[in-house]
Amino acid sequence: MKICVIGAGYVGLVTAAGLAGGGKEVTCVDKLPEKIELLKKGQMPFYEPGLKELVEKGRINFTCDLKSTLKSNQVFFVCVGTPSLTNGQIDLSQVHEIVKEIYAQAKDGSMVVMKSTVSPGTGLKLIREMGRDSIVYVSNPEFLREGQAISDWFHPDRIIIGSSNQQAAKLISALYKNIDAPIVSTDITSAEIIKYASNAYLTVKVSFINEIANLCELIGANIDDVAHGIGLDKRIGSSFLKAGLGYGGSCFPKDTRGLDFLSAQYGCNLHLLSASIRVNANQKFRVIQKLLSVLSDLHGKRIALYGLSFKPQTDDVRESIAFELINIMLKEGATVQAYDPIAADNAKKIIPPGDRLTYSNDAYLNAQGCQALVLATEWPEFAKLSWEKLKGLMVDPYLLIDGRNFLDPHKMRACGFQYQGIGR
Ligand code: UGA
Numbered sequence: 001m002k003i004c005v006i007g008a009g010y011v012g013l014v015t016a017a018g019l020a021g022g023g024k025e026v027t028c029v030d031k032l033p034e035k036i037e038l039l040k041k042g043q044m045p046f047y048e049p050g051l052k053e054l055v056e057k058g059r060i061n062f063t064c065d066l067k068s069t070l071k072s073n074q075v076f077f078v079c080v081g082t083p084s085l086t087n088g089q090i091d092l093s094q095v096h097e098i099v100k101e102i103y104a105q106a107k108d109g110s111m112v113v114m115k116s117t118v119s120p121g122t123g124l125k126l127i128r129e130m131g132r133d134s135i136v137y138v139s140n141p142e143f144l145r146e147g148q149a150i151s152d153w154f155h156p157d158r159i160i161i162g163s164s165n166q167q168a169a170k171l172i173s174a175l176y177k178n179i180d181a182p183i184v185s186t187d188i189t190s191a192e193i194i195k196y197a198s199n200a201y202l203t204v205k206v207s208f209i210n211e212i213a214n215l216c217e218l219i220g221a222n223i224d225d226v227a228h229g230i231g232l233d234k235r236i237g238s239s240f241l242k243a244g245l246g247y248g249g250s251c252f253p254k255d256t257r258g259l260d261f262l263s264a265q266y267g268c269n270l271h272l273l274s275a276s277i278r279v280n281a282n283q284k285f286r287v288i289q290k291l292l293s294v295l296s297d298l299h300g301k302r303i304a305l306y307g308l309s310f311k312p313q314t315d316d317v318r319e320s321i322a323f324e325l326i327n328i329m330l331k332e333g334a335t336v337q338a339y340d341p342i343a344a345d346n347a348k349k350i351i352p353p354g355d356r357l358t359y360s361n362d363a364y365l366n367a368q369g370c371q372a373l374v375l376a377t378e379w380p381e382f383a384k385l386s387w388e389k390l391k392g393l394m395v396d397p398y399l400l401i402d403g404r405n406f407l408d409p410h411k412m413r414a415c416g417f418q419y420q421g422i423g424r
Contacts (some may be wrong), residue, residue: 001177002027004073006098008035008062009117010046010149010250010316011142012079017051018153019077020058022178026214027061029069036062047315048340050150070105075175077113077140078102088257090119099126108134111168115142117195117255117260123162123188136168138189141195146249147313156181162191196262199255200273205240206247207276210283212245213423224405225421237288243422245376245403246283247326248310250318284324287403289421291329291372294399299333304394307362307377307404308340310349315343317350319401322376330356339366341379364389372399373417378406388417 001024005016008030016028030036033047039062063069070076080094097103100377102112112125112135122137139162144152159176161183163169171400173183186194209230213223223243231238247253256277295301298344310320317323322338330335335356338349344359353359363381367373367390375382383406391398400407400417405424412419 001025001075001171001175003075003077004029004069005077005079006030006066007079007081007116008032008039008045009079009081010048011144012077012144013039013044013051013055014048014144014149014153015077015079015115015142016060017054017058018150019175020060021054022175024175026058027063027069027073027336029063029066031064031066033064036064048149049147049313054150061252064074065121066101067105070102071107074107074109075111075113076102076106077115079115079142082116082254083117084254084257088261090117090254090258090261092122095122096126099130103130103135106135109136111136111138111171113138113140113172115140117141117251118192119258120189120192120196121262123192126189136163136165137188137192138165138172140165140172141191143195143198146316147311160186160191162186162188162194162195164188178323182294196255196259199252200259200270200276202240203247203252203256203280204272204276204345206242207279207283209241209243210246210422213278214286216423221423224422226423233381243405244283244407245287245321245422246280248319248321250310250316253319254352283319284328286422287325287374288328288332289375290401291374291399294397294418295371297332298329301334301372302370302374302395303334303336304367305329305336305338306340306366306373306375306382307379308338309343309377309379311378312379314361315346317343317346320377323347323350325374325376325403326351326357337368337370339363339380340377363364366391367393370394371397372401374401374403375406376403378404382406387412387417391415391417 001022003019005012005028008028016026020026038045049334080098083091085091107423124136127137141160159181161169161172169185192209216223227241230236231241308322323363326336337358339360366376398417400412400419402421405421
């Protein structure tokens with residue numbers, strides 16, 4: 001069976017590489033010629049550990065030519081972007097455009113497999129709108145974490161296949177036969193909700209632990225011990241209980257806003273979800289408060305910021321909390337010196353360097369002359385830095401705010417830092 005993956009972004013490329021790695025013949029289409037050229041040369045358009053090796057192994061055919069691909073393939077994995085509109089609603093224009101093309105040009109019996117995250121109800125709406133029964137629509141949401149996407153592809157917790165056509169569901173299930181995971185067959189809308197509800201639940205968990213961390217700080221408890229103690233309860237589980245300065249990325253913020261918008265449209269507000277979004281929006285201010293409590297005000301102060309990607313092991317800076325912090329610090333009159341092991345180039349495209357914002361290539365020089373250092377992303381290499389040396393480059397009052405509870409407070413205090421974590 002010839003498979004076409006449409007969209008060579010984080011989801012599309014991993015899907016193409018995962019399917020090709022499982023021995024399938026895969027064509028990957030993207031409308032951006034510069035991206036396709038890179039891929040043809042064996043270079044990846046973004047950083048994802050293990051992706052390059054898997055792409056090389058699978059011999060994927062990369063092309064910009066959607067038209068001829070539509071005629072020569074039967075299964076179309078749709079992996080295009082679904083960004084947020086300003087009101088929180090999901091912008092489905094790219095999905096619409098591609099699905100319309102497939103329904104107009106593909107052969108009878110072809111299948112649309114939706115991997116892009118679409119608002120629940122979208123699949124049935126598209127089927128009605130397109131009005132061509134000889135094409136089958138399947139919802140097959142992705143649960144890939146950036147930075148761990150390859151391992152998530154081959155070792156997922158579950159594979160969700162939503163379709164009203166049992167034969168199509170079986171065919172798509174067969175594409176995953178090399179993967180040992182439960183396959184859950186549902187109707188299309190339930191599959192769409194599973195994706196949204198999973199992300200929503202994870203964000204509720206993160207916001208919950210962040211609120212408990214804030215309380216721990218006031219009462220004098222330690223969130224590390226508290227999260228450990230809570231997480232050992234199997235009904236709760238220990239993952240996604242890491243307190244910090246909040247969640248970011250291209251998925252959680254967008255998907256939670258999208259579900260919040262959709263639920264309000266149906267007059268069924270999801271109160272827990274709305275609260276989790278609010279908690280997350282406020283969490284970054286804990287860092288600013290901590291800075292102010294020691295520095296009094298930020299005007300004329302020099303602050304070193306470590307970590308620009310929204311989490312480690314990725315160069316993705318979309319909705320990274322680091323930017324929100326930089327913007328607030330600049331607005332308050334501070335000078336910011338930022339460092340990230342790999343995401344600085346992407347960061348510069350969002351906030352270009354200026355009089356009071358510099359991006360450094362050197363993790364040590366980045367701290368030079370700074371009164372405070374904020375750790376915004378827990379890159380493993382930060383643990384290997386010589387913190388004595390960093391402290392030596394800084395100036396009084398040597399404030400260190402660990403926004404990810406990543407560093408050892410005792411060691412940092414022993415180095416001479418005024419260390420503050422979140423709820424520690
Ligand atoms: C998330 C989901 O984990 C994936 O299952 C899903 O497929 C993906 O979104 C998507 O919808 O495409 P991702 O955005 O790559 O994946 O990142 P996560 O590892 O989930 O982290 C998201 C954010 O939550 C990060 O900013 C991270 O720092 C934060 N987080 C996570 C915490 O603050 N505490 C935690 O305990 C866990």
